[in-house]
Amino acid sequence: MSTSHGKSPGLLRQPKAVWAVAFACVISFMGIGLVDPILPALADSLDATPSQVSLLFSSYLIVTAVAMLFVGWISSRIGAKRTMVAGLAVIVVFAALAGATGSINGIVGFRAGWGLGNAMFIATSLAVIVASASGGFSGAIILYETALGLGIAVGPLLGGELGAISWRGPFFGVAVLMAVALVATLVLVPSTPKPERPTSPIAPLKALRHRGLLTMGIMALLYNWGFFTMLGYAPYPMELEAHQLGLVFTGWGLLVAAFSVFFAPRLQARYGTAPVLYANLFGLAVVMAVIAAGVETPTVVIVAVIASGAFIGINNTLTTQAVMLVSPVERPVASSAYGFLRFIGGGLAPYVAGKLADATDLGVPFYLGAATFLLAIPVLASGHRLLVRAERSTGDDEPVGPSLVPVGRTAEPGSRPVVVAVGPHDRAAAVVDAAALLARATDSPLEVVHVRQTAVVEEQAVDTETDEQARAAVGAHLDRLVAQGVAATGRVLTVVGDHAAAGRALARHAREIGARTVAVGRSPRGPLAQFADGSFTTALTHAADRTVVLVETDDAPRHLTADSLAELRGSAL
Template identity: 55%
Template sequence: MHEEPADKPGILRQPVSVWATAFAAVVAFMGIGLVDPILPAIAKGLDATQSQVSLLFTSYFLITAVAMLVTGWVSSRIGGKKTLLIGLTLVVVFAALAGTSDSVGQLIGFRAGWGLGNALFVATALAVIVGAATGGAESAIILYEAALGLGISMGPLVGAVLGDMNWRYPFFGTAVLMAIGFLLISTLLKPTPKPATKTRLSDPIRALGHGGLSTTAFTALFYNYAFFTILAFTPFILGMDAYGIGFVFFGWGVMVALCSVFAAPFFQRRFGTVRVMYTALALLVVFQLGIAFSGHAGIIIFTILSGIPIGLNNTAFTEAAMEVSDAPRPVASAGYNFVRWLGGAIAPFLASKLAEHINSDVPYYVGAACCVVAIGILVTRRRHLESLSRVDIDHTFQDAPLPAKA
């Protein structure tokens, strides 16, 4: 009989402040997929083209990406809690204003303001959860990815239910939910200590000089292009009402959540983080080509299945960015997210333009090609990710049972 190790705190046994932050994170990530079911309705209601409506994603993620560079500078000066509350306030204000839009230009502008608030909140939320959660950084990242998966899966359903009544209602609904998150964090989260060293504005860019972080970030840029081609463009080719689109992306989001929280850690421990990335990127190539070559039923099936590699990669890339760099986690996260969200900003608009000028299959060919480029970056720069293999080995030894006593 071997001696049992001391009980470690379960991933679900967390301080109430962690759950309050996680709830607000769920709502923040709901905002990503919230507009999916109502994209056709917005285009019709505001007399806009697909590419114009796609700018709702582009403005949101472009501002989110750029704002990532200042989140650490802000939070290191006013503290994590105040940064979270400022971010939530901006989301509440601009989500509510988005619901009052009379033109697609106004809506795009309000989504940009929403993206600023979301960047301040999301980047800081990860650091706050890592700092306050029990069970170490790995458990905290899994909780964060669980919030991401749940938010992304619930967003389309909420968007469908509210959007079926009026395309404006999902924006008002998000404002209300984020206001609740504001109240929870303001009352349940204790003031977070300011770091001993203040973050400079240039620190996230400097951090990208690290070979491992830059490799992870630029691989994620091409991966995110493929990710957001599916998320932002597919609603236009499904030919379904808000409920139909909402349920398709709910199924997709469930796959994202399950694979982020359960499958990714399982496969990382057995095969290593980098091999998980290779496999997930290859699967995403297959599923995107499946969407391009399929009829209506096939598009639905492959869209839902694409949530599997996306869930695997969301966790694998986030952990890689946190582990591979020697920069402080908030700084590494800011640099990584700045680069990767650029992929989310470019994909929706370019995919819509390609469809308008060529045909609706081409965006998925380009998305598949981006995954191939991402695999190529991993192959050619694999030496920069050797430290991840050591981390995976450490995790394997930590989880192994203790040897039996003689």
């Protein structure tokens, strides 16, 4: 079936603004593992104990945690771009100061300032890159995820290379690269509008009164306790030089990125969020126990740390999706509240681990980390019903069930409509008009389903459009169809992260209303995006018990021929 629309915006066909933010994301996420390769060198060069050096993580993460509570308030008043630019500037200054200081206390203090800039950046970067995308936000989100993975993987490698020259190298390297990102952001990224309603500075703390958000937040606190215990203390028993440590944590980072982007959505779709998280947390506990038991054997520690990247990648993605599913508050507020608890756990862990290591031996902090992973399981289980209810909100046993909300009048019972699914892209009108031809050909009403996505990347989640924008898009389609004399109704299908689940939900909806057929356009997201989080069309086709028509369109408007109409009538009846 053919009619008209514009060409798909490819993954690489993004505005310069998107590339500028993606580059800044790479540098920012490098900071997670950048200092790992130089921890032993710092201890030797500055005559510091491992517990003193561990405060680099504690100061950075605790300040990040507290700042997360206020970043939403700041951003709602000055705009996301200005907040992000301010964060980049703060990172440049404090990274340079950390490299210039000559004491461990000075580095710890300047890392705290770095944490403030980090909070301002990570809380706004996803929203800015989505707002800067043109002709399709999906490619921009994939670039963001790629930048995150690249930063996590390359950070330790760069830290190892520069750290082999001097322990000051990684700090100065980040300052220079982030300065480049700052200039690119200022020049290339357009201003972003301020929200219509400013966010209250205490909104994230108030949000923690909701049981689901608090439960997931405490689970994330315990998880991050174990995670940052490993990140802060695993380099010491490895007994490697900075360059070798960089390679180890690069392997770890590659697994984090791969399992976060490619494997977590598939496991979630197959087994559900909660079961995967239970198994994943148990797996992390086993890995940490292996590190603790083999702390005197560097090879055991190295292999266990690299392997942990797979579990950490899965956990980072699914925990954030779980938070967004159970949180009855706005996405930015939920992200801030969750980020606060998450980073508090990560900040306290290295400090406590250092005290335990000084008082006992190096294996004890890792045993404690294993215990926190195990403790996170019953905490998650206490909110199991809330999570399952949120996942299955549309019925059956579907993990991460999206919601379908009518817009305007609903279809008459037994009307057997043609259902057409579209997203917020520049081809949507052409796809709807093509489906209208099919509706005419089969003497059926048309139901327009607009798919509205909440993008989830690491601890951040952002709505790619507001509910008002989604409803307005449906209204525009309906007005155009009425002018064409087509009887039409509309719905908004909201999905958190997983496109494949949305496809299965639409198949179920088509079955429940007795739809004659379902029409979809070719995905504008491209094969990489579909491989990462599942294909809406593939999932719909596999789950549907009725005809699914792929609307092929090109640049020139065309009309259905008599033969095509007869073929469509035959396939849809």
